[in-house]
Amino acid sequence: xxxxxxxxxxxxxxxxxxxxxxxxxxxxxxxxxxxxxxxxxxxxxxxxxxxxxxxxxxxxxxxxxxxxxxxxxxxxxxxxxxxxxxxxxxxxxxxxxxxxxxxxxxxxxxxxxxxxxxxxxxxxxxxxxxxxxxxxxxxxxxxxxxxxxxxxxxxxxxxxxxxxxxxxxxxxxxxxxxxxxxxxxxxxxxxxxxxxxxxxxxxxxxxxxxxxxxxxxxxxxxxxxxxxxxxxxxxxxxxxxxxxxxxxxx
Amino acid sequence: xxxxxxxxxxxxxxxxxxxxxxxxxxxxxxxxxxxxxxxxxxxxxxxxxxxxxxxxxxxxxxxxxxxxxxxxxxxxxxxxxxxxxxxxxxxxxxxxxxxxxxxxxxxxxxxxxxxxxxxxxxxxxxxxxxxxxxxxxxxxxxxxxxxxxxxxxxxxxxxxxxxxxxxxxxxxxxxxxxxxxxxxxxxxxxxxxxxxxxxxxxxxxxxxxxxxxxxxxxxxxxxxxxxxxxxxxxxxxxxxxxxxxxxxxxxxxxxxxxxxxxxxxxxxxxxxxxxxxxxxxxxxxxxxxxxxxxxxxxxxxxxxxxxxxxxxxxxxxxxxxxxxxx
Numbered sequence: 001x002x003x004x005x006x007x008x009x010x011x012x013x014x015x016x017x018x019x020x021x022x023x024x025x026x027x028x029x030x031x032x033x034x035x036x037x038x039x040x041x042x043x044x045x046x047x048x049x050x051x052x053x054x055x056x057x058x059x060x061x062x063x064x065x066x067x068x069x070x071x072x073x074x075x076x077x078x079x080x081x082x083x084x085x086x087x088x089x090x091x092x093x094x095x096x097x098x099x100x101x102x103x104x105x106x107x108x109x110x111x112x113x114x115x116x117x118x119x120x121x122x123x124x125x126x127x128x129x130x131x132x133x134x135x136x137x138x139x140x141x142x143x144x145x146x147x148x149x150x151x152x153x154x155x156x157x158x159x160x161x162x163x164x165x166x167x168x169x170x171x172x173x174x175x176x177x178x179x180x181x182x183x184x185x186x187x188x189x190x191x192x193x194x195x196x197x198x199x200x201x202x203x204x205x206x207x208x209x210x211x212x213x214x215x216x217x218x219x220x221x222x223x224x225x226x227x228x229x230x231x232x233x234x235x236x237x238x239x240x241x242x243x244x245x246x247x248x249x250x
Numbered sequence: 251x252x253x254x255x256x257x258x259x260x261x262x263x264x265x266x267x268x269x270x271x272x273x274x275x276x277x278x279x280x281x282x283x284x285x286x287x288x289x290x291x292x293x294x295x296x297x298x299x300x301x302x303x304x305x306x307x308x309x310x311x312x313x314x315x316x317x318x319x320x321x322x323x324x325x326x327x328x329x330x331x332x333x334x335x336x337x338x339x340x341x342x343x344x345x346x347x348x349x350x351x352x353x354x355x356x357x358x359x360x361x362x363x364x365x366x367x368x369x370x371x372x373x374x375x376x377x378x379x380x381x382x383x384x385x386x387x388x389x390x391x392x393x394x395x396x397x398x399x400x401x402x403x404x405x406x407x408x409x410x411x412x413x414x415x416x417x418x419x420x421x422x423x424x425x426x427x428x429x430x431x432x433x434x435x436x437x438x439x440x441x442x443x444x445x446x447x448x449x450x451x452x453x454x455x456x457x458x459x460x461x462x463x464x465x466x467x468x469x470x471x472x473x474x475x476x477x478x479x480x481x482x483x484x485x486x487x488x489x490x491x492x493x494x495x496x497x498x499x500x501x502x503x504x505x506x507x508x509x510x511x512x513x514x515x516x517x518x519x520x521x522x523x524x525x526x527x528x529x530x531x532x533x534x535x536x537x538x539x540x541x542x543x544x545x546x547x548x549x550x551x552x553x554x555x556x557x558x559x560x561x562x563x564x565x566x567x568x569x570x571x572x573x574x575x576x
Binding site: 014020025026091093100101138140143157167168192 | 435
């Protein structure tokens with residue numbers, strides 16, 4: 001018979017593996033938000049799945065909500081004894097990676113202007129010319145935040161994030177009085193559309209405006225009318241009208 | 251022998267620390283490079299300082315509240331200390347201490363801003379946790395070099411418990427399986443359009459370059475979609491492959507078939523290919539590199555010895571025999 005330590009260690013390892021297995025079970029956390037469910041990407045999933053099950057889309061969505069909320073409650077109860085341990089040792093197991101493709105993705109644009117001047121695009125995701133602070137804005141941790149900001153349930157974080165980026169822009173470009181952050185939201189093209197070069201239309205969404213403050217007070221991002229100058233043009237996924245950088249001298 | 255005794259005996263096994271040491275080097279370098287890049291572009295300050303100091307969000311400082319909160323100075327100091335510890339951990343210098351400091355530093359940073367992280371945070375934290383209690387400093391390290399020069403040093407000093415390596419393999423299987431189970435989009439699940447990867451590759455957030463050029467090869471992305479889904483769903487087979495390999499002398503047709511096909515190596519090779527594809531086409535942070543730390547631990551130390559012997563024979567001359575280099 002082995003000594004006491006190998007047995008204690010075997011028990012601890014078994015308990016740890018059991019805890020992380022429970023924690024890795026599929027979780028609806030983060031998806032239980034009806035506001036998020038109205039996003040066209042999520043609606044496209046409901047349409048595809050309800051068609052597979054031969055159900056009405058709304059009925060499918062309602063039944064899924066009932067199931068997901070019930071499962072979510074059970075999941076939470078199941079994890080009650082595990083949560084404190086996980087928090088202590090840092091063994092969280094949230095493996096939600098690309099669970100569904102975002103068919104209506106967003107691209108961040110940051111623009112600035114002097115009072116009553118024209119907007120100059122400083123940064124536009126995927127642009128080769130509007131590349132202000134690209135090094136930091138393309139960091140995976142920033143992209144992770146930018147991805148979230150495009151969803152309606154991250155609206156307040158988006159406002160704060162825009163204010164932080166505006167602060168950097170005001171530092172880099174003393175001539176700027178206002179910074180505007182917004183997203184270009186467009187359906188990704190199907191392979192057939194990409195081959196034809198017939199790219200889907202899009203629109204500017206979630207626009208925020210930040211004014212320079214000289215009194216040292218925190219910057220605030222105000223909501224702007226969505227798509228104030230939405231071009232809605234065709235054939236330009238990566239560089240919508242208005243996103244061509246004219247450049248602003250730092 | 252009872253199931254419990256077999257479990258205790260399995261975890262009591264000791265082996266050369268080479269595989270765990272390689273895992274240590276890979277995860278240490280991954281964390282160093284990741285945090286170093288953050289500092290290089292001042293991303294650490296944007297992501298981890300509080301909104302009051304220009305950060306992206308209002309954040310809970312945790313234990314950093316005792317030293318003044320999430321100020322730019324504190325955040326930068328913590329990042330630099332973590333980088334220094336990760337470098338020492340990579341080199342195997344004061345391995346246990348450097349592992350603890352890397353683990354605490356990285357955990358603290360990764361947990362500060364839940365909007366600015368990814369699966370690589372959780373993966374790295376879990377890998378560090380296992381390495382923390384392993385003997386990963388007993389090979390390929392400054393500690394091992396120092397220990398070997400002490401009077402009375404022997405081969406037993408280079409052995410480490412095998413269970414952290416088994417636990418890392420279990421973690422890999424759990425991660426793949428859990429992410430596969432949650433890929434419920436109609437674009438992933440067989441029977442649908444199998445267009446998930448096509449659309450994921452069109453996402454500006456994650457793509458390395460614009461990917462519409464891939465349209466003529468849409469069928470390839472469909473095969474990759476189904477292949478990825480199946481690879482992840484099938485992850486528990488890897489555990490079975492390891493078990494059959496461990497008990498290869500026992501009878502059974504399934505066991506014999508698994509070992510004849512070497513499903514373990516096949517699965518790991520497919521995994522390396524999948525991660526290479528991800529790295530080439532997408533920017534998902536340190537995820538693939540952190541995963542490679544577990545892949546390093548997924549090979550038995552003897553296999554690494556044979557690989558090293560082959561490399562030496564190829565580049566330094568000499569023949570390789572089945573038992574090693576002559």
